[in-house]
Amino acid sequence: MEEILIIDDSEQITDLLAKYVLPELGFRSIVAHTGRQGLQQLRMRLPDLILLDLQLPDISGLDLLRLIAQEGYDVPVILMTAHGSENIAVEAFRLGARNYLIKPFSDTEARVAIDQALRERRLRRDKDRLTVSLQQRVQELTVLYRIGKSVTGLMDLEQLLERIVEAGVYITQAEEGFLLLYDPEHQELYLRAAKNLGDQRAQRLRMPVGDTLAGQVVRTGKPIRLDQARAGFALKVKTGFLVRAILQVPLMVGDQVIGVLAVDNRQADRTFSENDQYLLATLADYAAIAIENARLYEEVKHSEQRYRDLFANAYDMIFLLDRDVCLTSINKVGEELIGMSCDALLGRSLQSFATPESWHEAWPSLKARLEGQPGQPFELELVATNNESIYLEVSTQVIMNGHGIKGLHCIARNLTERRHLEQQLIQSEKLSAIGQLVAGVAHELNNPLTSVSGYSQLLLRDPALPHQIRQDVEHIRTQSERAAKIVRNLLIFAREHKPERSMVALNAVVESALALQQYQLKVDTISVALELDPNLPETVADPHQLQQVLLNLITNARHAMLEKVSPGTLTLRTRLKMRSDGEAVIQLEVEDTGIGISQPYLQKIFNPFFTTKAIGQGTGLGLSICFGIIQEHQGHIWAESQEGMGTVVKLTLPVRTMEVAQPTALPALPPSPTALLKPSLKILVVDDEEPVVELLTRMLEDLGHAAVAVTSGTAALEVFQRETFDLILSDVKMPVMNGFELLAALRQLDPQVAERMIFVTGDTVSPLTYAEFKEGLYRFLAKPFTIEQLEQIIASALNLRTPF
Numbered sequence: 001m002e003e004i005l006i007i008d009d010s011e012q013i014t015d016l017l018a019k020y021v022l023p024e025l026g027f028r029s030i031v032a033h034t035g036r037q038g039l040q041q042l043r044m045r046l047p048d049l050i051l052l053d054l055q056l057p058d059i060s061g062l063d064l065l066r067l068i069a070q071e072g073y074d075v076p077v078i079l080m081t082a083h084g085s086e087n088i089a090v091e092a093f094r095l096g097a098r099n100y101l102i103k104p105f106s107d108t109e110a111r112v113a114i115d116q117a118l119r120e121r122r123l124r125r126d127k128d129r130l131t132v133s134l135q136q137r138v139q140e141l142t143v144l145y146r147i148g149k150s151v152t153g154l155m156d157l158e159q160l161l162e163r164i165v166e167a168g169v170y171i172t173q174a175e176e177g178f179l180l181l182y183d184p185e186h187q188e189l190y191l192r193a194a195k196n197l198g199d200q201r202a203q204r205l206r207m208p209v210g211d212t213l214a215g216q217v218v219r220t221g222k223p224i225r226l227d228q229a230r231a232g233f234a235l236k237v238k239t240g241f242l243v244r245a246i247l248q249v250p251l252m253v254g255d256q257v258i259g260v261l262a263v264d265n266r267q268a269d270r271t272f273s274e275n276d277q278y279l280l281a282t283l284a285d286y287a288a289i290a291i292e293n294a295r296l297y298e299e300v301k302h303s304e305q306r307y308r309d310l311f312a313n314a315y316d317m318i319f320l321l322d323r324d325v326c327l328t329s330i331n332k333v334g335e336e337l338i339g340m341s342c343d344a345l346l347g348r349s350l351q352s353f354a355t356p357e358s359w360h361e362a363w364p365s366l367k368a369r370l371e372g373q374p375g376q377p378f379e380l381e382l383v384a385t386n387n388e389s390i391y392l393e394v395s396t397q398v399i400m401n402g403h404g405i406k407g408l409h410c411i412a413r414n415l416t417e418r419r420h421l422e423q424q425l426i427q428s429e430k431l432s433a434i435g436q437l438v439a440g441v442a443h444e445l446n447n448p449l450t451s452v453s454g455y456s457q458l459l460l461r462d463p464a465l466p467h468q469i470r471q472d473v474e475h476i477r478t479q480s481e482r483a484a485k486i487v488r489n490l491l492i493f494a495r496e497h498k499p500e501r502s503m504v505a506l507n508a509v510v511e512s513a514l515a516l517q518q519y520q521l522k523v524d525t526i527s528v529a530l531e532l533d534p535n536l537p538e539t540v541a542d543p544h545q546l547q548q549v550l551l552n553l554i555t556n557a558r559h560a561m562l563e564k565v566s567p568g569t570l571t572l573r574t575r576l577k578m579r580s581d582g583e584a585v586i587q588l589e590v591e592d593t594g595i596g597i598s599q600p601y602l603q604k605i606f607n608p609f610f611t612t613k614a615i616g617q618g619t620g621l622g623l624s625i626c627f628g629i630i631q632e633h634q635g636h637i638w639a640e641s642q643e644g645m646g647t648v649v650k651l652t653l654p655v656r657t658m659e660v661a662q663p664t665a666l667p668a669l670p671p672s673p674t675a676l677l678k679p680s681l682k683i684l685v686v687d688d689e690e691p692v693v694e695l696l697t698r699m700l701e702d703l704g705h706a707a708v709a710v711t712s713g714t715a716a717l718e719v720f721q722r723e724t725f726d727l728i729l730s731d732v733k734m735p736v737m738n739g740f741e742l743l744a745a746l747r748q749l750d751p752q753v754a755e756r757m758i759f760v761t762g763d764t765v766s767p768l769t770y771a772e773f774k775e776g777l778y779r780f781l782a783k784p785f786t787i788e789q790l791e792q793i794i795a796s797a798l799n800l801r802t803p804f
Contacts, residue, residue: 001797002118003028003045007038008053008080013103017051021107030789035059039067045647049117053098054081054534062088065095067194074116080105128518131595143171157294161193164261164287169195171195171283172247172276174263178205179251179287181259182218189214189260198367207238214248214260221257223249223281227271237264247272249281251288261287292616317392317412320399323370325350328407337414339385353382355389362394364655369396369408386606425469445487446762450784452694453480457787458702484784485515503658504541506586507532510572513550516560520724521570526561531573539586540656545629552622553590553649560594560647568593575653584655585635597641605639626651682723685709686716686730686742687760692783696729699787713737717745727752727797743778756797760785 006014011033016028032038035056050068054061061079061739075638079092079100089100098117101109133416161179162287169177176196180189189212191205211214213224214237223500226235227245234242243264251259262283263272305602310318317337319330326349335342338353351359358381365378375396382390392412399406456477460467510532521528554570569761571591578584597605606627630637630651641647652798685696685707693709700707710716714737728746730738739759746754762783781793 001026001028002048003030004049004051004114005030005038005041005047005062005075006051007032007035008051009055009057009079010053013053013080017110021110025111025576027114033057035061035064038064042068042073042075043071048121049114050075050077051101051114052077052079054079054092062091062095065092065097069096072710076121076143119753123615155556157291157298159545160195160290160294162195164283164290165195168261168263168280169278172263172272173270174247174272175265175267177263178202179261180207180214181251182209182257188368192259201241205241205273207240207704212238214262217248217250217260218257219256220232221250221252223247223275223277225272225274227270229271235264237262241402242266244269244273246279247280249277249284251291253292258288258291268436295632316412316413317414319350319368319410319412320407321410322407323368323405325370325408327470333414335413337384337390338382341794348649355381357381366396366408366580369398370405372405377478380412386536389416392418400587402457409752430681445483446783447692449480449484449487450471450762451691451695453477453484453784453786454699456480458695458698461702461787480784499656501540501542503538504543506541506545506546506574506588506653507534507536507537509543509546510550510574513554516551517554521554524558524562525567526558527567527569529569529571531571531575533575536574536576536586537584537604537655538657539653540658541633541653542629543634549626549629549651550590556622556649557590557592557594557647559616560596561592564593565597575675576655585652586655587650589650590646591646593646596644597645598645599641602639604639606637642722681705681727681798683707683727683728683794684710684716684719684725686713686728686734686739688712688731688734692731692760696790700729702787703791705794713742713745714738716742717749720746720749720753726756728753728757729760729781730757732759758793 002533004022006017006022006029007018008014014031014033018031020650022029027049030041032041035058038050038052043045043512052061052064061081065077065079068077078091079097080103081088090098093225098112098120101113134142157457165177165179166751168179178194178197179192181192182189187209189207189209191202192200197205199208209218213226213235217224225247228234228243234244235246236242237246243266245265245268246262248262251261260278263276263280263706265272269445308699314331314333317331317334317497319334320328322328325345327345328347330342330345335345340783351363354362358379362378362380365375369375377393377395380392380394382392384390391414392413394410397409399409456473459473460477496762510530514528514530518528554572557570561570569592571589573589573591575587576584577587608624622801627637628746630653630695633653635651635653637649637651639647646725683700683705685693685700687693687696687709688711690711693711697707697709708719708725710719713730713734717737730739730742734742737745739761743754743757746757757779759778759780760783761780762791779797781789
């Protein structure tokens with residue numbers, strides 16, 4: 001209720017105004033009958049309006065107006081007078097009077113004058129209040145702006161959170177504050193920053209979302225503002241953490257609550273206002289954005305670091321190109337592959353490292369990508385500083401900026417090793433095809449060689465053979481044995497072997513490999529000197545792989561000596577050598593008197609595809625394969641050479657031994673009843689080659705046995721069902737029914753006789769045939785063979801089952 005001070009010496013007027021007029025108008029009144037009393041009341045309590053009489057007993061109304069103005073009171077004054085002049089009115093208005101009433105005046109006149117004077121005061125007071133409020137809000141917003149600018153500029157999360165809590169305490173004038181972040185996985189809030197909370201409480205401040213005030217903020221996404229006075233009891237933040245007033249607001253990112261910003265008063269009774277809530281909520285909005293920005297910044301920083309690590313340490317070559325296809329960045333793999341430092345590579349065109357043919361193929365793809373068109377990975381051949389080729393498969397991704405395509409991000413997979421392996425595979429397939437051809441030819445030679453060798457042996461068993469003819473037949477037999485040995489070596493070379501280790505005599509491998517090259521060396525007028533240590537120990541190795549190494553080395557030596565034109569000498573040398581660490585190694589040397597190797601090339605001869613021969617005359621894989629084989633045997637291989645004087649290739653193998661399982665004797669089969677009653681055996685001979693059938697029949701008859709010959713497996717089954725046999729000799733490869741199928745059928749008819757079946761074959765190179773002989777307990781006689789070998793295997797078949 002507004003209050004009006006009445007200063008008038010007339011009790012009648014003061015009573016009328018104070019008791020009737022003003023209360024009806026809704027005002028409270030204070031009465032003073034003199035000017036001094038009025039001034040004293042004014043000093044004690046500032047009214048909203050003064051009704052001042054012009055004529056007072058102690059001081060005039062105008063003088064009192066002057067005193068009020070001098071003392072700085074800003075109170076509207078209405079002057080009351082029974083008589084007056086225009087000059088007095090002007091002076092009164094000059095001194096601050098808002099209006100005047102001429103006595104006597106009515107209630108209506110008084111109401112109008114009072115309302116007009118108070119309306120002005122009210123407006124001015126509202127204006128002042130709004131001005132103060134606006135100034136306060138501007139100040140608060142300025143503070144929030146500065147705080148927001150401060151927190152949003154921070155990228156360090158810990159420092160950011162501490163700054164947010166400090167700002168919350170400052171703008172709400174709270175005693176303490178804290179910030180909790182939400183852990184959705186464990187449904188908990190945990191403390192990340194605090195102000196004035198104390199270490200002991202801060203360490204224990206972790207709370208569930210379910211039954212806490214902060215949890216309610218998280219669940220509802222709405223702020224909480226409480227105080228003890230309204231609640232009637234102390235407020236619990238957490239067990240043991242009681243406060244008098246608390247304000248908590250959510251930290252929101254989109255529609256997700258990520259935490260809670262809280263302030264409280266533990267000691268003071270001050271409550272938090274709506275304005276405090278508004279300010280803290282505004283700060284929380286700034287804070288949530290800043291926290292999310294800091295989190296994203298950390299993710300970007302970690303992502304950038306991961307990219308840098310990937311870029312630097314990736315197995316693939318990674319590089320960036322500008323629009324002129326010049327290098328702007330390259331990783332360590334690229335530096336190592338090309339053989340130049342990053343500083344030397346940057347700014348150089350990719351074309352300067354590519355072969356012309358490769359660049360001609362790759363440039364359309366690069367150009368299309370720079371023009372924004374889709375592109376597929378393409379192959380590119382670079383030349384390193386050491387002149388070695390690098391084969392790459394390049395994938396590209398465009399790099400954009402505000403103006404379009406800035407360049408290309410390239411990832412290049414190194415295909416060099418794969419190319420080498422592909423070339424090795426092609427070469428291997430060629431060798432395999434050659435091997436199969438050789439094997440086929442060798443197999444076809446075995447049958448006529450068997451006949452030549454067999455019939456010559458039969459002739460030599462005739463004691464009445466004239467001496468001159470006997471000598472001729474001996475020559476035939478010797479040459480057939482020589483041919484048979486060559487065929488056997490070809491078959492061993494052509495056979496596809498799985499790597500398998502056994503005890504190997506290196507001297508025997510040397511002689512076997514040399515036998516395959518003997519004729520060619522003789523034709524090329526190259527003499528051979530063997531210096532083989534007769535006491536050389538055996539070692540664990542793969543004999544077929546070692547033979548491959550020897551054949552490669554002998555072939556290379558032969559080619560080197562042919563280029564020198566003059567007759568050469570090939571020296572093969574083996575010896576046992578003690579290393580400096582006391583370990584014994586077997587050393588093999590292949591020495592030639594050829595053209596030699598220059599020093600720059602000597603370091604590269606074991607590299608894949610390195611060759612000095614013309615295109616089509618060599619793949620450059622031979623010595624690299626040798627290198628790999630010797631490494632697999634834990635050995636070493638190297639070359640020593642002097643240009644024009646010849647080359648010696650040396651290799652060492654460690655001396656190793658292996659446990660050899662002792663064969664377990666199988667129980668002997670009961671001798672054939674026929675064999676017990678008479679010295680001759682009845683033997684079924686099965687072979688689709690008529691000459692071989694006739695030869696075996698002659699040989700068996702010469703040994704005193706009776707032979708029944710057939711030329712197919714089906715014919716053998718028919719005869720076997722009609723007659724009884726002690727033994728069966730059968731070829732393996734036959735039309736309609738092969739030897740293994742015949743054996744399976746015979747086992748159904750007579751298992752004992754089937755166990756005495758002997759295979760006679762020239763096909764030991766076939767993977768199928770070889771696998772059957774390796775896995776089964778089969779006897780076999782390899783063509784060509786001697787009569788003594790035939791007699792021995794027949795005897796063994798009748799007494800003991802022995803794997804061959």
